[in-house]
Amino acid sequence: MDNREAIGSWLSGPRAAAEEMGVEFGYRGERLGLPEEGPGSIAPVGRRLAAVFVDWILCVLIAYGLIAHRDYNASNPWALLVFGALSVVGLSLIGSTPGKRLFGLRVVRLDGGRLLPLAVLIRTVLLLLVIPAAVWDRDTRGLHDKAAGAVQIRV
Numbered sequence: 001m002d003n004r005e006a007i008g009s010w011l012s013g014p015r016a017a018a019e020e021m022g023v024e025f026g027y028r029g030e031r032l033g034l035p036e037e038g039p040g041s042i043a044p045v046g047r048r049l050a051a052v053f054v055d056w057i058l059c060v061l062i063a064y065g066l067i068a069h070r071d072y073n074a075s076n077p078w079a080l081l082v083f084g085a086l087s088v089v090g091l092s093l094i095g096s097t098p099g100k101r102l103f104g105l106r107v108v109r110l111d112g113g114r115l116l117p118l119a120v121l122i123r124t125v126l127l128l129l130v131i132p133a134a135v136w137d138r139d140t141r142g143l144h145d146k147a148a149g150a151v152q153i154r155v
Helices: 004-012 014-020 045-067 077-093 098-102 117-128 143-148
Strands: 105-109 150-154
Touching (some): 045 077, 045 098, 045 105, 077 098, 077 117, 098 105, 117 143
């Protein structure tokens, strides 16, 4: 005999199964005291990915034009160094990179202040490792943001 409820909860995912058990999730950022929509709310994942893509393309062009003009390759190690430098400088000075600025995003501490230089450095190193940035919690904060005590918000 087959149990259709068990199959249904498996197909609908862990969130639906948890909701059926009475767990309430709320909106992204509620646990952090952030608004649900508008300025100051958690940045959408699509915008964050688009901002990283814009920053990466910019860094590839800079690395190609200034450093490694003989070898045009998106995986060029110089582009990764330029990306790290762009991230450290941008987040330290204005709390965003050109891509984040273009998409109306900013990286701040959980209390809303600017990140300290050590936190920016920790966040950038973990971002360059890629895996910590790809592991999110239910507020869609990556491990790199959690380690730095940061959150990406809409401006």
